[in-house]
Amino acid sequence: MVGGGDLNETGDPLEEFDPSAYRLEDQAGFILRQASQRHAAIFAEGIGDGLTPTRFAALAKLFELGALSQNELGRQTAMDGATIKGVVDRLRARALVRTRPDPSDGRRHLVELTRKGREIAARAIPAAALITEKTLEPLSARERETFLELLRRLG
Amino acid sequence: MVGGGDLNETGDPLEEFDPSAYRLEDQAGFILRQASQRHAAIFAEGIGDGLTPTRFAALAKLFELGALSQNELGRQTAMDGATIKGVVDRLRARALVRTRPDPSDGRRHLVELTRKGREIAARAIPAAALITEKTLEPLSARERETFLELLRRLG
DNA sequence: CGAAATTCATTCGCATGCTAATGGTTTCCG
DNA sequence: CGGAAACCATTAGCATGCGAATGAATTTCG
Numbered sequence: 001m002v003g004g005g006d007l008n009e010t011g012d013p014l015e016e017f018d019p020s021a022y023r024l025e026d027q028a029g030f031i032l033r034q035a036s037q038r039h040a041a042i043f044a045e046g047i048g049d050g051l052t053p054t055r056f057a058a059l060a061k062l063f064e065l066g067a068l069s070q071n072e073l074g075r076q077t078a079m080d081g082a083t084i085k086g087v088v089d090r091l092r093a094r095a096l097v098r099t100r101p102d103p104s105d106g107r108r109h110l111v112e113l114t115r116k117g118r119e120i121a122a123r124a125i126p127a128a129a130l131i132t133e134k135t136l137e138p139l140s141a142r143e144r145e146t147f148l149e150l151l152r153r154l155g
Numbered sequence: 156m157v158g159g160g161d162l163n164e165t166g167d168p169l170e171e172f173d174p175s176a177y178r179l180e181d182q183a184g185f186i187l188r189q190a191s192q193r194h195a196a197i198f199a200e201g202i203g204d205g206l207t208p209t210r211f212a213a214l215a216k217l218f219e220l221g222a223l224s225q226n227e228l229g230r231q232t233a234m235d236g237a238t239i240k241g242v243v244d245r246l247r248a249r250a251l252v253r254t255r256p257d258p259s260d261g262r263r264h265l266v267e268l269t270r271k272g273r274e275i276a277a278r279a280i281p282a283a284a285l286i287t288e289k290t291l292e293p294l295s296a297r298e299r300e301t302f303l304e305l306l307r308r309l310g
Numbered sequence: 311c312g313a314a315a316t317t318c319a320t321t322c323g324c325a326t327g328c329t330a331a332t333g334g335t336t337t338c339c340g
Numbered sequence: 341c342g343g344a345a346a347c348c349a350t351t352a353g354c355a356t357g358c359g360a361a362t363g364a365a366t367t368t369c370g
Contacts, residue, residue, distance in 0.1 A: 019280040024215050024232070027287045029194045029208055031303065034233050034310035036191055039184045040358085052325065053184055060179050071348055077179070078189050081349065083327050090325080107335045107348040125174040132182045138308045147305040148186065153293045154302075155189035192327085199328085209356065226318055236319065238357050245355080262318040262365045 039135045046131045049120050050094070054079060054087050056124055059096065059113065063121040067112035069102060096120060194290045201286045204275050205249065209234060209242050211279055214251065214268065218276040222267035224257060251275060 024030050043053055051059070057077040062068065068076065074084030088111055091097045096117035102108035113121060136144045179185050198208055206214070212232040217223065223231065229239030243266055246252040251272035257263035268276060291299045 019218065019277055022215065022219075022280045022284060024212055024219075026303070027283065028290045028303065028306075029198060029287065030212065030233070031306050031310050032187070032191055032194055033208065035306055036187050037233065037357085038310060039187055043184060044358090053188065054326065057179055057185060060177065063174065064177075064179075069348075078185070078192065079326090080328070082329080082351085085350070086326075105336070105348085109349070122174055125177045128182065129177060132184065135183045135309065139305060143305055146301060147309075148181070148183065150294060150298055150302040150305075151183075151186050151190055154290065155186050155193060195328085207355065224318075234356090235358065237321080237359080240320070241356075260318085260366070264319070 039131075042134050043128075043131050046134065047124055047127050049124060051120075051124055054083070055091055056128060058084070058087050058091060058111075059117060059121040060125060060128070062097065062111065062113045063118065063125065067110045069105075069108040070099070070111055071108075073111055091117070194286075197289050198283075198286050201289065202279060202282050204279060206275075206279055209238070210246055211283060213239070213242050213246060213266075214272060214276040215280060215283070217252065217266065217268045218273065218280065222265045224260075224263040225254070225266055226263075228266055246272070 040053065043056075047056060054077065057079075058073055061073060061076045065076065070084055070088055071081055073088070074081055077084065079087065088097060088099070092099065095114055097111050098114055099109045099111050102110050136147070139147055195208065198211075202211060209232065212234075213228055216228060216231045220231065225239055225243055226236055228243070229236055232239065234242065243252060243254065247254065250269055252266050253269055254264045254266050257265050291302070294302055
């Protein structure tokens with residue numbers, strides 16, 4: 001649990017916790033942030049075409065699934081409505097996607113790849129596979145399996 | 156269609172990669188982002204005092220190490236100069252830290268906790284320990300060890 | 311000593327990422 | 341049918357987070 005083995009009068013773990021025993025470097029969130037930073041750097045270096053992790057995720061999902069409503073695309077890529085909107089706007093500004101109203105649902109805007117978007121996605125997906133490879137490079141094949149399985153359970 | 160039906164005879168993943176075999180959900184970066192999102196939500200819910208992960212990291216390091224120059228604080232908390240500046244500015248606006256020129260180096264601005272900052276840090280550190288606990292809750296004690304060790308190697 | 315290299319803080323631009331609020335549309339169900 | 345509930349897209353505001361550029365101060369080294 002949280003506190004050490006020492007006794008106290010209240011039994012409240014918050015009050016017996018010794019702040020000097022806390023090491024930022026050992027906290028899951030802190031290490032997670034550093035691993036994300038390293039991955040982001042590898043990604044930026046390897047992907048090309050002005051893509052970012054979220055922009056790429058959107059392209060990859062549209063490539064796989066075809067036209068999707070904006071919110072559905074957000075769900076597929078783990079982004080909320082406010083975030084996916086900005087991503088789609090920027091992809092549209094680069095003419096990698098276009099949007100059109102969903103004829104069967106007046107609330108929805110369908111998002112789909114343009115020809116250029118499809119070409120870039122087809123090129124970026126193999127690059128992204130290499131980026132995953134490079135990110136996991138410090139681990140053995142067996143460790144990668146273990147790591148991804150544990151990470152998935154936290155996600 | 157994209158991948159075609161050709162088989163991969165050489166086993167060279169670089170030249171024969173089939174985009175349709177790519178699964179975004181299995182990529183380290185994508186899962187990492189989701190785990191970070193979950194941790195951020197747990198953090199926001201548990202920390203209080205208007206703290207954020209980066210703000211808390213800065214407080215915790217100042218609490219541990221005393222006055223530091225801004226850049227040094229950034230290194231201790233894995234933030235670059237541009238990022239730590241914004242964090243320090245916002246902590247200063249809330250009177251949790253103050254800055255003063257380093258008498259021995261005219262380039263540096265020393266950052267240190269105020270009394271209020273020290274109080275809030277002392278309260279936040281035990282809360283952060285519980286947040287780490289909750290983040291890792293889906294894993295057994297043994298799995299946590301493994302996970303953190305592998306994650307550290309990627310950071 | 312003094313020029314070059316480094317360090318430090320700052321600023322700008324761009325891109326995430328979240329919450330909350332809003333208004334329009336569709337679906338659900340009594 | 342018709343109102344409540346749910347869903348969709350958008351906007352505003354706040355906070356990260358990074359690269360690149362700038363100018364001042366310090367350190368390094370020939």
